[in-house]
Amino acid sequence: MNSPFRYKQLIQLTLAYFRQIIREPGVLFWGIAFPILMSLGLGLAFTKKADIFRDVAWIKTQNIPASQEGSLIRTFLEEHQAKAEKDKDGNLYYRLTILNDKLGNTTFTFRIMDWQKAMVMLKRGNLTMIIGENNGKIEYHFDPLNPDAQLIYLKLSDLFQNPSVLTQNSNPDIKPLTVTGTRYIDFLVPGLIAMGVMMSIMWGISYEIIDNRAKKLLRRMVATPMKKSHYLIALITVRIGMNFVESGFLFLFTWLAFGIKVQGSVTALLTIFMAGNISFAGIAIFMSSHTAKTEIGNGLINLVSMPMMVLSGIFFSYHNFPDWSQSIIQKFPLTMLADGVRSVFIEGAGFAEITIPTLILAGIGIIFFIAGLKIFRWH
């Protein structure tokens, strides 16, 4: 009974928290189904050649009948067999499609309207570009900081200057990269795995502890000869075990659906995955060490997880952020985990490449775990 290790307690605690998870359909949905749906949605969105449809406001010139104004644009559209139709309000519009087997087709709908109406539609996000004519030249009105508007401008101006794009149908100079590791889905899946580890541990351990404290279950448990360490070991074990299952399902699905492969060492992948789990488990214990209010717990968990989720390059590379910020972002545990997992998945990395991030992640976990235990409130 005085042994530092009490198997019966540990087994029952582990079973209890495992049962709690598998009996909660919501937990299984958010842990397993949601990441799979996210990978499916984003994977399809970024791996299929998507057609682009954009509305463009074509401004009437003052005091000129609609049938005569905008002659340069009208002439261009009619010359190139743009399809003229009327919308449900009886307004005329033209539709023109640039066919392209590499980049996907782009269809522009040129809607004739006045400036005021065009501005209203632009503010509502119904269109990103307004065109008109001035002194025989086409003018483009758009927000130059909007990447979509930039793209539309480049496509439209190219179209008006070089109408051959309409019949070109292909760009022989574009050589699509389709090998495993270079697609968006290859970038995305390691990020989703890393994010899943963080979210699962932060909510599964931090929130569970705070909730147990709030409902006085912690106090009730420590009034028995339960080993306090066994409570924490059981919670962490169950959560890490579930992370292996959840990540396994995500990998299995993306392997079947998108042909995702681990190009580097599987053992190295498991090692950095485990280090990531340790890191977030330590942070989770620290964050939940004191409060007994679930509302404060929510805030603390979001305080830690939200900035990392946005900045750590889960969905898009953090290299798009300013240079000065990147060295900070690279030190986030989630960035280290995502970069490490990604390097094994798509760069073929092995132990040599992941040793440093693995040690740092494990170190972060241990430091936070010890600090958390120092200030831990059991009741």
Add this chain to the structure above:
Amino acid sequence: MPQENPVIEVKNVVKSFKTVQAVRGVNLRIFQGQFVALLGPNGAGKTTLVEMIEGIQKPDEGEIYILGKKWKGNDDELRKIIGLSLQETRFIDKLTVRETIKLFASFFELDDARGEEIISIVGLEEKKKSYVVNLSGGQRQRLALGIALLNNPKILLLDEPTTGLDPNARREIWAILQGLKIRSQTSMILTTHYMEEAEKLCDHIVIIDNGLILREGTLKELLSDENAGQPGTGRHSKVSNLDDLFTVLTGRHLHE
């Protein structure tokens, strides 16, 4: 009560929280088999006193002995002989009654047979496969009491175990505790602000208010106390029940 060594001895205990003095020099001796009620209104200091006896709060001054031992250095040993039920404990929602009992039994290294026995004692046989979240308030409190009794405790600490329960559920809890008194030598401290509960279950009643013990004794002793007059008035009056006594002692009702 036989004057052997007390099971619990509280000596000149003082406890403050920031500016509030919750317990102000309390002395208390509880003997084997004695059921003691700590009777007082909210904020009287009952729970703080029980938490110090339970070992989760440390007194600022004074000493507490459990079977002659202090908490310091004897934590593991003392936890094995204490049973505890709080006013409101919520267990793991998606565990069944039997799994919850089994979890707590594992903390005391007890076998499944003891768990089944406890389920029977607290009358939850029909609910043993139900999830805790689906139990009524009374059933949940019976489960909490069952868990408190798992280890055949020498000391049972019950902090307002029937607060918020309907009369039927309250009587079910009383029946379990009356059965325990008949068949065991467990000593019990029950905090309550229900006078009827103290009268029915306990053979020693301690009236506490503002962190001080105002009176203690058996129900008969308290009601026949010639000194139960209003402090400072010099008047002496007989009282017919504990509520009246409390009013005479403090000028307030128990439920205020």
